[in-house]
Amino acid sequence: MPRTIKKGSVVVAVGTKKGGFLFHSSDRRKWSVAGPFMVGNAVYHMILDPRDGRTVYGAAPMWSEPWGPAVYRGRAGEVMKPTQTAPKFKEGSDLAVTRIWHIEPGPSDEPETIYAGVEPAALFRSDDRGGTWQDFEALNYHPTRKEWQPGNGGLCLHSVLVDPRNPKHLVIGISAVGAFESRNGGRSWTMENQGVRAGFMPNKYPEWGQCVHKLAWDASGDGSIFQQNHCGTYHRGPDGGGWTEVTKGLPSEFGFPIAAHPHAEHTAFVAPLVGAENRVFPKGQMAVWKTTNRGRSWRRSTKGLPGPGAYLGVLREGMTVDANDPVGVYIGTNTGQLFASRDEGESWKMLADFLPPILSVSASVAG
Amino acid sequence: MVPEVSPDAIARSGVLVRIPPALRSYTNGQDEVVLEATDVAAVLRALNTSFPGIRDRVVDEAGRRRPYVNVFVNEEIVMGSLPEAKLKAGDTVHILPSVAGG
Numbered sequence: 001m002p003r004t005i006k007k008g009s010v011v012v013a014v015g016t017k018k019g020g021f022l023f024h025s026s027d028r029r030k031w032s033v034a035g036p037f038m039v040g041n042a043v044y045h046m047i048l049d050p051r052d053g054r055t056v057y058g059a060a061p062m063w064s065e066p067w068g069p070a071v072y073r074g075r076a077g078e079v080m081k082p083t084q085t086a087p088k089f090k091e092g093s094d095l096a097v098t099r100i101w102h103i104e105p106g107p108s109d110e111p112e113t114i115y116a117g118v119e120p121a122a123l124f125r126s127d128d129r130g131g132t133w134q135d136f137e138a139l140n141y142h143p144t145r146k147e148w149q150p151g152n153g154g155l156c157l158h159s160v161l162v163d164p165r166n167p168k169h170l171v172i173g174i175s176a177v178g179a180f181e182s183r184n185g186g187r188s189w190t191m192e193n194q195g196v197r198a199g200f201m202p203n204k205y206p207e208w209g210q211c212v213h214k215l216a217w218d219a220s221g222d223g224s225i226f227q228q229n230h231c232g233t234y235h236r237g238p239d240g241g242g243w244t245e246v247t248k249g250l251p252s253e254f255g256f257p258i259a260a261h262p263h264a265e266h267t268a269f270v271a272p273l274v275g276a277e278n279r280v281f282p283k284g285q286m287a288v289w290k291t292t293n294r295g296r297s298w299r300r301s302t303k304g305l306p307g308p309g310a311y312l313g314v315l316r317e318g319m320t321v322d323a324n325d326p327v328g329v330y331i332g333t334n335t336g337q338l339f340a341s342r343d344e345g346e347s348w349k350m351l352a353d354f355l356p357p358i359l360s361v362s363a364s365v366a367g
Numbered sequence: 368m369v370p371e372v373s374p375d376a377i378a379r380s381g382v383l384v385r386i387p388p389a390l391r392s393y394t395n396g397q398d399e400v401v402l403e404a405t406d407v408a409a410v411l412r413a414l415n416t417s418f419p420g421i422r423d424r425v426v427d428e429a430g431r432r433r434p435y436v437n438v439f440v441n442e443e444i445v446m447g448s449l450p451e452a453k454l455k456a457g458d459t460v461h462i463l464p465s466v467a468g469g
Contacts (some may be wrong), residue, residue, distance in 0.1 A: 062389070062424055066389075066433055066434075066435035066436050066464040066465065067389055067390070067424040067425075067433065067436070067464070068423065068424055068427060068433055081392070082392075084419070084420060085420055085423070086423065088423070088428040089428050089429070091428065093428075093429070094429050095428075095429060096427030096428050096429040096431065097427070097428070098427075
């Protein structure tokens with residue numbers, strides 16, 4: 001680890017339309033920044049691997065858009081380079097990866113394993129830190145695939161949940177197809193969309209076709225999940241069997257990110273926007289909403305956030321939490337501001353302005 | 368590693384491939400490579416044998432040329448399929464990103 005990023009520091013990895021940045025702080029009061037990394041590239045996702053606190057992964061095109069997507073890797077604070085290969089569909093499928101949307105670390109006892117969610121929607125796994133990739137055939141060539149429709153951002157697999165209790169338990173989200181779950185390491189998958197609205201379809205509650213925007217584990221640790229959807233906010237209990245809509249109390253049904261508290265069960269943060277037709281915060285006031293009871297009620301937080309007159313938005317990877325006590329919450333805007341709360345979303349401070357549009361925010365601790 | 372070859376040797380037996388800066392990490396910094404190949408698709412296969420992964424940057428896994436990558440033979444852009452772009456000894460193949468944007 002370079003001396004500029006101290007061991008034990010909170011590191012917030014920010015992917016932007018023009019490169020990635022690492023904000024780091026040992027006290028979450030005074031922040032420094034390293035970067036840009038992957039210079040000039042649209043960094044769709046960037047993470048500091050929580051398993052070693054040293055390896056940074058990025059999802060970005062190869063140097064510039066023409067050369068196709070790549071997973072970048074490097075030590076925190078140092079130059080990041082593309083890994084040997086990028087995820088690829090199997091020969092003869094007539095499919096080709098155009099963009100990597102999300103990188104998810106594998107379980108703690110498999111430190112070389114990472115997952116990649118890509119466009120067109122598919123999931124890949126690497127057991128050598130991105131050097132080579134395996135295809136999840138049962139999902140990636142699902143019998144319904146030919147009917148899958150993209151959301152406005154493309155047909156992207158953007159959410160990957162790996163159950164810390166059982167790494168064979170996986171949940172993924174695809175826009176606009178829905179959530180899928182596997183309990184056998186990805187050999188087979190079930191669609192998990194019961195109770196989720198697809199207001200843009202003739203049948204409002206289809207088996208699949210929902211536009212899931214982001215998924216997050218509930219800290220209850222029993223497999224419960226939060227979901228922000230194009231059409232509402234949802235919570236699913238530990239045994240599956242359907243989602244409960246918990247939009248009531250929020251200013252709209254539309255938003256992109258959802259971040260769950262890492263320790264407190266049934267607690268999550270959302271950032272609702274006006275709607276699909278106007279993807280900015282309602283009334284020009286940026287706000288983060290928090291629930292502590294799996295969405296039965298929500299509380300609005302604006303202290304330190306811009307507005308009125310702030311007509312901006314937040315993308316699906318644009319909000320995250322750290323694991324400190326009290327938990328830090330971080331949110332990046334599509335107009336290039338990064339905000340942090342070190343009191344669990346009660347108040348906010350701007351860490352950076354004039355960044356390129358922010359595509360992703362993730363937090364971890366330097367090792 | 369593909370050995371460097373003199374211009375005379377290229378003219379006699381090989382095809383010269385000019386590597387764009389963005390792909391030189393694959394070629395260990397080499398900006399030119401000489402190959403024996405009878406069409407552009409064969410050039411990419413031969414390049415990939417020496418420099419694994421480089422072909423994926425020009426064509427995707429379905430075999431389609433990436434949208435903003437152009438291939439020229441001498442000064443002629445290849446508009447058709449890559450296997451149909453025939454080569455002869457002494458030809459130069461350029462792999463270039465197109466000028467995308469306004």
